[in-house]
Amino acid sequence: MINNAMKMKMLAGQPVVGVFASIESPTTVELLGLSGVDFVMVDSEHNAIEPSGAANMFRAAEAIGVSALARIGENTPQVIAKFMDAGCLGVMTPMVNNAADAKRVVDSVKYPPVGRRGLAGVRANRYGLEAPHGEYMERANAETVVIVQIETLEGIEHADEIVATEGVDVVFLGPTDLSVALGVNGQGKHQIVLEAIEALSAKITLAGKVSGTIARSPEEYAYWRDRGIGLTLTGANVLLAQATKGYVDQIHTIEEGR
Numbered sequence: 001m002i003n004n005a006m007k008m009k010m011l012a013g014q015p016v017v018g019v020f021a022s023i024e025s026p027t028t029v030e031l032l033g034l035s036g037v038d039f040v041m042v043d044s045e046h047n048a049i050e051p052s053g054a055a056n057m058f059r060a061a062e063a064i065g066v067s068a069l070a071r072i073g074e075n076t077p078q079v080i081a082k083f084m085d086a087g088c089l090g091v092m093t094p095m096v097n098n099a100a101d102a103k104r105v106v107d108s109v110k111y112p113p114v115g116r117r118g119l120a121g122v123r124a125n126r127y128g129l130e131a132p133h134g135e136y137m138e139r140a141n142a143e144t145v146v147i148v149q150i151e152t153l154e155g156i157e158h159a160d161e162i163v164a165t166e167g168v169d170v171v172f173l174g175p176t177d178l179s180v181a182l183g184v185n186g187q188g189k190h191q192i193v194l195e196a197i198e199a200l201s202a203k204i205t206l207a208g209k210v211s212g213t214i215a216r217s218p219e220e221y222a223y224w225r226d227r228g229i230g231l232t233l234t235g236a237n238v239l240l241a242q243a244t245k246g247y248v249d250q251i252h253t254i255e256e257g258r
Contacts, residue, residue, distance in 0.1 A: 004089045004143040006039040006067035010169070010210055015225060017215075020071070020235040022046065024053040026060035028236060033066030040066060041233060044083070045073035045094055051082035055123060058087035069145060075101060077116070080108035085122035090145030092172060097154040099161035106167030109146050111137040114167055145169050147212065147231075150200060151177035159200055163207045170231050171204045172212040173197045188214070198227050205230075 006016050016038040021028050024047070032040050040061055042054050049057075054070060061068035070083045071092040080091055093105045107116040121128030125136040146167055150159055151174035163171055175188030175197060184190040201211035205228045212231030215221040221232055 002062055002065070002089075004067050004145065005065070006069075007089070007143060007145050007169070009038060010145075010230065015230050015232070017221070018069075018231070018233045019239070020233055020237075021057060022049075022235060022237050024049045024057070026056045029057045029060040029066075029068065030064055032236060033061060033064045037066065040068050041092060042068060042070045042083075042088065043235075045071045051086045054083055054088065055086040062087070069147070075104055075108075077104075077108040077118075080105070081118060084109060084117065084144075085120065085124050087124045089143060090147065090169075092147040092149065092170075094149045094174065094177070095152060095155070096148040096150060096162060097152055098158040099165050102148050102162045102165035102168055105148055106146050106165065109144050110141050110167055114141050147172050149174050149177075151181065153181045156181070156196065156200070159203060163204050163209055168209060170210045170212050171200070172231070172233075173200055175214055197224075201228050 009016050018039040018041050019032050019037050020041045020043040021032060022043045029040050042049060042057050044054065058068045067089050069090040069092060070088045072080055072083055073094060075093050083091065091105065091109055096102050096105065109115060109117060111117045111119060119133055119137065147170040148162060148168055149172045150156060150162060155162065175193050176186065178196055179185060179187045179190060179193050182192050182196060184192060187193065197213055204211040210230040211228060212233065213224055213229055214234065215224055215232035216234050216238055224232060
């Protein structure tokens, strides 16, 4: 496995910026990495990206030296293992509601004695050809990242125990699902959502963990950095749509003035 530059940067106390890769495309991963993001999050939660397709996206990330993680919608060892063994450097798991949920993610990502991940000769460890299994296990435990999402009322209620779970590196606060949980459906910028994220972020930082959320624009990034957020994500689809719409709108303006 390669060094996880994104995790090294976080451990140094620096902010990290990532992008959700929602299209099953190694080329998209290459473009995002070459554009300077700290990490790419292959999003299999809201998209039909299977481990076999994700493996090629991880290969693209490795080729240019950018960290690649995966958001996985099902918090089970069998599903998480397929992405981990395919070569991702960590996972992001939604709808984590309590310490047991958080521990299950850690157990699936980390090898013993930290977790319970099963060992085999797989792509992630160069099929066992590059180093002894024991050496690989130690390195994998050091390099991989565990990100859990709090985005429900139950998650908010059990935030202290989730944040305190050993092995969790980042607690991510999803504004869209939090808006639903807080009764302001789809209003991720509603004051009640912003206040909830800010309060939870302070709790996470105080516990010595990294807090994360969505920042769809530089202005949103600055807003959350001022409030202690250390990890931000936006979507490749959002960036593509915004850039295309801006381009087309400017062309329409030119044509209207001719």
